[in-house]
Amino acid sequence: MKSVAVFPSRRELALLERPLPRLASPHDVVLKIRDVGVCGTDKEICRFDYGTPPRGDEFLVLGHEAVAEVVEVGSSVRTVKSGDLVVPTVRRPCVHETCVPCRADAQDFCTTGEFVERGISGAHGFMTEFVLEHATNLRPIAPELADVAVLVEPLTIAEKALLQLHHLQQRLPWTCSIDANAKERWCHTVLVLGAGPVGLLGAMAFRAAGYRAFVYSREGQDSDKARIVRAIGAEYVAADDVPIERLRATLGNIDVVYEAVGASSLAFQAIHQLGQNGVFVFTGVPGRKAPIAVDTDRLMRDLVLKNQVMLGTVNAGKEAFDAAIRDLGQFMIRWPDAVRALITRHPVSTFKELLEHGGTGIKNVLTFGAS
Ligand SMILES: [Zn+2]
Ligand SMILES: [Zn+2]
Missing domain, CATH: 3.40.50.720 (NAD(P)-binding Rossmann-like Domain)
Structure with a gap:
């Protein structure tokens, strides 16, 4: 599958071919990515200001603002099913027992700074065709929000x-x-x-x-x-x-x-x-x-x-994701044209131009296509 990634040691941005992910635990979900937003953070990672590959990898797959479709679920997953649309959260807790916020599911207030963020620090992101994710890190999206749900993460x-x-x-x-x-x-x-x-x-x-x-x-x-x-x-x-x-x-x-x-x-x-x-x-x-x-x-x-x-204020917890999903539904009732006007979609083939120079839209989005 195709993935957009940076190699910080070589200062290189590239489209990689990687193997498809497979369920590794009963709590896992395989996602087919639809849209991924591009923001200042991605551009800074592409200028090699920061961005850390996962341990053992030379590259970091970019992208933290995603909408995806569930294509396969582990045997213990009850919260989502195949065909559901979801937005994944970004930050994962640190491992320290003494970090009270992380132990309380509030990793946006992590005290050690050793959290992991998908597509930014220590974990691959969502600019790829398929992703493996733990079910608890997914927030369900109503089908009528499918074409605008890429705004959920920045709205958080x-x-x-x-x-x-x-x-x-x-x-x-x-x-x-x-x-x-x-x-x-x-x-x-x-x-x-x-x-x-x-x-x-x-x-x-x-x-x-x-x-x-x-x-x-x-x-x-x-x-x-x-x-x-x-x-x-x-x-x-x-x-x-x-x-x-x-x-x-x-x-x-x-x-x-x-x-x-x-x-x-x-x-x-x-x-x-x-x-x-x-x-x-x-x-x-x-x-x-x-x-x-x-x-x-x-x-x-x-x-x-x-x-x-x-x-x-940095990043966001589940409460903010749920509030964003609820509010985005309200925005689409009150101002659907204004919400849609924020988004400009681009095919994956244009990733370099978009990440290195930016796009013409307000929120530029790389689209991996609907199912
Ligand atoms: Zn962002
Ligand atoms: Zn922590």
């Missing part, structure tokens, strides 16, 4: 953030009382920084959770991204129209900033726009650039005097 970033936010804001009265006759119904405002797939999916998730949402990005008001933002009932703010330091004055109080650009300079400029009792959520992983100057006195004053929180 926002879902985990929302789950964390919900816990955090228990620290104050945070419930809404909305006038039943109000034309617009929201009680909290989120500013999403960036209109890439993480930003747009984040805006959708916050809209579905009842937030008034603003998306701030470089593109003009007539761009496809701005149109998608408006289609989901959010407001698009072009960077050329409103300078970052005017955001709060222009938009009103901002309860949450959801950073989805991965640029620390922009994030730390925007941090001063966060309002009273606000939470600033970082999701990006910036590359190492030259240090920037930050007004730490102002930052610390705001954090204390406005009860603010800075929250970083």
